[in-house]
Amino acid sequence: MVKITDVARHAGVSPSTVSYALSGKRPISEETRRRIEASIRELGYRPHAGARALASSRSNVLALVIPLRTGIHVPVAMQFAVSVVTSARQHDHDVLLLTQEEGDDGLRRVADSALVDALIVMDVQLRDSRLTLLRALDRPSVLIGFPAESEGLTCIDLDFEAAGRACVEHLALLGHRCVGLVGSPPEVYARETGFAQRVVQGFTATAQQHGLTSSFHPCEATPAAARQVAAQLLREQPALTGVVVHNEPVVEPLIEAFEQLGLRVPRDLSITAICPDEVAEQIRIPVTSIAIPSAEIGARAVELLMQKLDRVAVPNATLLAPRLTARASSAPRPAH
Amino acid sequence: MVKITDVARHAGVSPSTVSYALSGKRPISEETRRRIEASIRELGYRPHAGARALASSRSNVLALVIPLRTGIHVPVAMQFAVSVVTSARQHDHDVLLLTQEEGDDGLRRVADSALVDALIVMDVQLRDSRLTLLRALDRPSVLIGFPAESEGLTCIDLDFEAAGRACVEHLALLGHRCVGLVGSPPEVYARETGFAQRVVQGFTATAQQHGLTSSFHPCEATPAAARQVAAQLLREQPALTGVVVHNEPVVEPLIEAFEQLGLRVPRDLSITAICPDEVAEQIRIPVTSIAIPSAEIGARAVELLMQKLDRVAVPNATLLAPRLTARASSAPRPAH
DNA sequence: CTGGATCGTCGAATCGTTTCGACGATCTTC
């Protein structure tokens, strides 16, 4: 293995000079720098990560805790993870993958052993045992999602309440007067995951505000459940003309179900979804949707972490504004 | 931060004794060990990862390279990643996440900087620029999937050829004489990803061997494409009674398409798929399938790596035998 | 009972960086 002393000797300088040339923490003359860089390339030198971490007390590694639970849409989580890795690399950091089931101990382990400099935690719940831990830890962290009490933590997420609101407003603007929300699987609400509830809040409040009739149903992530919910919605609200879906795998089956019940989309029924663009676009009738900007959230989470590592103050809460893309699935309310 | 000398002082022993008590590399008396363990708990000591890596030249971190490409089924990749993390933890290792796009440089970086001890590479292609690199690297690696030339590498995967064979044999045994294969998206074959081609080989060879009429069509991962392929298959082979699907997102749409073309599954048409159990089970008509054992592959890959790290010889190639689960979608050939 | 293993522990060297203080040399500024 080639080490910094080898490079130093080869370039005719001292090891510390090589280090400074690499880190830029002290000025190095143009000419010396070039000589050092040439030696590095020629010898194929790579700083030893462990030695570097030991000396600098920075590992340049971020921990990412990914969820495993049912009810979360896997491709979204994956996209998010990829975006974290990509962004981290742009800041010269790597990403250590932890699973939810490692729990508190896992977080404490990687933090206390200085294996990672900072942590990103996905899918936090309203009351999450990890919150206390994260607050106590001497390493910065960023949460994806908002717990009930976010004091002393840094959180970022799509503004799901605004997303629910935007969907209803889109439908209201098109003249719809009777709307329904098809939500995530029941267990998602049961375990008090903030984002799902926030959609419901935004949806319900806005519907009321606009004087619309509305109802809300959780829905398992299966076509069968979708058919059932579709039928139930129509039974309860025969005048239904607008539906908001917050449940990725069910968007398409739900449309199929409505059509089999005799409703044409968007002629008789307008559909709006909160889902990734890929899902919205790949359906036979492309769906008007609010995207879940996983890539942006990931990138922003990393930025926040980098700032915190640099001791720059950052906002406690970052809510990304929803952007609605109108597609073929929504239209003005049928004249009839 | 509490360090090993603190523990040593607290327990009244030397630092090296603490180290040996922790690693078990030399015998330590029962009583001393207990005293040390008590001190560790009391002080909340965690060995500094960097220092440990530096002194032992072992980081206890594995690199995992995940694919980003289109055409691979994301939940499968995710399941696999989770299983790698879980298994690694059981061997006291952590997992560093790399993306495909980091490419050769990324692999070299983490390997040469001693950031990781070993590497797992998913989704290798038949001829992959990383192969040369992996062979040259001084760190052990395991590939998921088989390249064209696997000499000097350790590879593991489901035996996709046997999977193709098993599907055809299942259909042949049920009396079917005319079968079709609906494959992955064309780009998967174009980029020469071994596993997809191997299914085709197993399928075609076995069909021929049993004297069956057969045909093969790649298929984009959309319902529209599924409908198109279904129609085309029936046009080409009006006597078609058995279909093998190797394309997760299309299994359900394909069944729907066939039924809309007037064929009842499994009365008129038997379907067999190569896909995760969750996909096979969640469809209205549960599908006879060969599972992709991502969890097992992940666990086995980690085991192999651990053995290689311990300088235990391991087989070059590990092919997992396919297991076919009969479900509602396949039945004996219609009488006439 | 004696000589050679084995057991349990210690001290010191080592791993490969970063970083701090120091020190000439060069550059400003009045």
Added chain:
DNA sequence: GAAGATCGTCGAAACGATTCGACGATCCAG
């Protein structure tokens, strides 16, 4: 042209573990 900054570099001291050789004590075999 003297005093003080700044520039560019060096040497040496961390950083916090692991591991090797050594050494007294205990055990066992002949």
